[in-house]
Amino acid sequence: MEDLxxxxxxxxxxxxxxxxxxxxxxxxxxxxxxxxxxxGQVETLKKAExxxxxxxxxxxxxxxxxxxxxxxxxxxxxxxNDAVDISRYTPADGWNSFPAGPYLYSTMELYDENIPVSPLxxxxxxxxxxxxxxxxxDKRVKFIEKSGYEEGEYNSLLMNSHGxxxxxxxxxxxLYLSLVAREDDESQSGFSMMxxxxxxxxxAEAVGEEAAMRAVRGLKSRRIDSASLPxxxxxxxxxxxLGLIAHLVSAEAVxxxxxxxxxxxxxxxxxxxxxISDDATLGEGLGSFPxxxxxxxxxxxPVIRDGVLMTYLYDHYNACKAGVESTGHGxxxxxxxxxxxxxxxxxxxAGEESPEQMIATVDKGLYITEIMGLHxxxxxxxxxxxGAAGLLIEKGALSYPVRGITIGGNLLxxxxxxxxxxxxxxxxxxxxxxxxxxxxxxxxxx
Numbered sequence: 340m341e342d343l344x345x346x347x348x349x350x351x352x353x354x355x356x357x358x359x360x361x362x363x364x365x366x367x368x369x370x371x372x373x374x375x376x377x378x379g380q381v382e383t384l385k386k387a388e389x390x391x392x393x394x395x396x397x398x399x400x401x402x403x404x405x406x407x408x409x410x411x412x413x414x415x416x417x418x419x420n421d422a423v424d425i426s427r428y429t430p431a432d433g434w435n436s437f438p439a440g441p442y443l444y445s446t447m448e449l450y451d452e453n454i455p456v457s458p459l460x461x462x463x464x465x466x467x468x469x470x471x472x473x474x475x476x477d478k479r480v481k482f483i484e485k486s487g488y489e490e491g492e493y494n495s496l497l498m499n500s501h502g503x504x505x506x507x508x509x510x511x512x513x514l515y516l517s518l519v520a521r522e523d524d525e526s527q528s529g530f531s532m533m534x535x536x537x538x539x540x541x542x543a544e545a546v547g548e549e550a551a552m553r554a555v556r557g558l559k560s561r562r563i564d565s566a567s568l569p570x571x572x573x574x575x576x577x578x579x580x581l582g583l584i585a586h587l588v589s590a591e592a593v594x595x596x597x598x599x600x601x602x603x604x605x606x607x608x609x610x611x612x613x614x615i616s617d618d619a620t621l622g623e624g625l626g627s628f629p630x631x632x633x634x635x636x637x638x639x640x641p642v643i644r645d646g647v648l649m650t651y652l653y654d655h656y657n658a659c660k661a662g663v664e665s666t667g668h669g670x671x672x673x674x675x676x677x678x679x680x681x682x683x684x685x686x687x688x689a690g691e692e693s694p695e696q697m698i699a700t701v702d703k704g705l706y707i708t709e710i711m712g713l714h715x716x717x718x719x720x721x722x723x724x725x726g727a728a729g730l731l732i733e734k735g736a737l738s739y740p741v742r743g744i745t746i747g748g749n750l751l752x753x754x755x756x757x758x759x760x761x762x763x764x765x766x767x768x769x770x771x772x773x774x775x776x777x778x779x780x781x782x783x784x785x
Contacts, residue, residue: 340368341506344390344496347410351394352498354419360426361397362419363437363499365632366390366410367674371491374459376466378483393674396422400431406675434659440503442636444629445620449509451537454490462488465543469516469531472547477520479558480551484517484528490538497634505634511625512538514546520554529554534768536623553708556730560740563731563784569704570746570780571697571732574763576710577687578770583716583750584615585682588642588650589668590657592680592718599721599751600648607646609754613775614688615643617652619667624684626769632671632678640666642685646755654680686771690760697759697776699735705782706730706737707746721750727782745783756780 344366355362368390375383391408396419403426407418466486473480492510497503515532531549535541572580592598600608619637621627630636633655641649653661654669657680670681698706711726724747731738761774 340494340508341496343410344368344494345498345506347392347415348496348498350412350415351392351419352500354416355396356500358419358423360423361437361500363395363497363633365393365671365674366496368494369491369673370493371489373487373489374462374466375485375487376463376470377485379467379470381463382485391674392418393671393676394418394422395437395677396426397435397437398423398426400433400435401426401429402432402435403429404677434656436655436659437499437501438503438633438635438655438665439501440499440634442503442505442630442634444505444507444636447507447620447627447629448622449507449536449627450492451510451512454510454512454538455492457538462490465514465541466516468543469514469547469550472544473516473518473551476548476551477555479520479522479555480518481521482519484519486516487514489513489515495628497630497632499634503634505630507629509536509628511536512541514541514543516546516550518550518554520551520558522558525558525560527554527557527560529557534625534766556708557728557740557742560728560742562743563741563782565783565785567779568782569701569732570777570782571694571701571704571706572775572777573694573706573708574761574765574772574774575767576707577772577775578765578767579710579713580753581615581685581687581770581772583713583718585617585652585685587718587750588648588652589680590651590653590661593651594657594660597718599719600651603648604650606648608648608751609643609646610757611646612690612760613643613646613754613757614641616641616686616688617666617668617682617684618686619683621684621686623766624769624771626683626685628683631667631669631683633665633669635665635667635669637667637683640668652680652682654678682769684769684771687760687764687773687775689762689764689773691762692759694761694763694774697761697774698732698737700776701732702734704732705741705780706732710746716750723747723750743784747781747783753777753780
């Protein structure tokens with residue numbers, strides 16, 4: 340596959356160079372398989388494969404982008420001609436450039452040879468086993484909405500006019516389950532998902548048991564009175580907050596005035612117990628790869644250290660504008676997309692306390708297990724108001740489930756109110772988060 344993509348890339352660069360124009364070509368081949376079951380029976384099976392190139396040309400500071408799913412000589416030459424035509428109408432920008440190679444890239448074990456060759460029957464059996472484990476774990480599990488298995492692989496090659504050549508491949512596998520538990524007249528849904536680099540690491544029983552637990556623990560829920568309460572945020576919910584933080588440390592968002600963290604490098608923006616890094620070299624992370632979408636080598640980047648904001652995340656363009664080095668965060672969704680600033684594996688580093696120890700310190704508070712509406716948080720002011728659910732904490736122990744509440748506040752206050760970080764860090768694809776404890780959070784109820 341590397342040879343096929345390299346030949347297409349070389350043809351594209353040669354065609355551009357004949358016109359005296361700098362170029363960058365990103366080529367990829369992707370394959371995916373999605374399997375969905377309902378009550379143990381296969382409902383859908385989808386397989387897809389695509390290959391193509393994304394071409395960026397730089398003509399006197401004017402950037403043009405085209406893509407093609409056809410790698411024939413004729414199609415590549417047409418793509419170059421189209422890009423040249425487009426470049427005549429795009430504005431010149433002195434910050435437009437391509438990274439200069441060559442680079443040395445780390446060897447990363449991101450491809451499991453067993454995923455594509457494992458029998459389909461075994462993958463179906465894993466989804467069935469997750470369903471069976473859920474039903475065994477609690478009799479209140481009444482309905483399996485769906486279970487599923489997914490796998491994907493991608494081969495990527497990037498070349499440019501400055502001697503850059505980068506090649507890598509990776510794959511992943513995923514198992515999930517969605518169900519409903521019922522007691523008397525009340526129903527609650529539960530969901531669990533596990534993403535792994537190696538198929539042998541998928542645990543069907545754990546997926547089933549967690550989905551059942553998430554549904555059952557919400558049964559017989561009540562409302563509570565409005566109050567400011569100590570809160571413990573479970574890892575799944577904290578991983579969603581990490582997604583918001585990752586957006587706010589994007590240099591692109593900062594430079595466009597769309598982040599409340601603009602101008603705060605070196606400032607203490609969070610509690611001293613909080614450290615966050617972005618690490619594209621982590622073997623098990625779904626965001627890992629030897630290089631970013633522009634060919635810059637992957638690395639570990641400390642973002643917040645002991646509460647202090649250390650850096651923003653930069654792609655090549657925004658790094659040039661800021662007069663700094665790219666941190667290797669130019670991400671591409673596919674060959675059809677331009678690179679844009681994005682995180683790889685965004686990690687809240689684990690602390691020392693167990694969730695049980697944190698709960699034991701709370702006389703009355705809330706253990707938050709769900710949030711809704713995080714996309715409505717204001718990235719400039721940091722204000723948020725979110726639907727939430729969880730369990731009441733009374734005298735150091737989990738009590739009854741709570742629903743119909745809203746949590747609100749400001750993200751900086753939220754980060755500064757964290758006074759403990761758990762040792763229960765979990766992976767949610769490209770987000771890694773443990774539980775955290777907040778001294779106080781505004782909860783709106785009755």
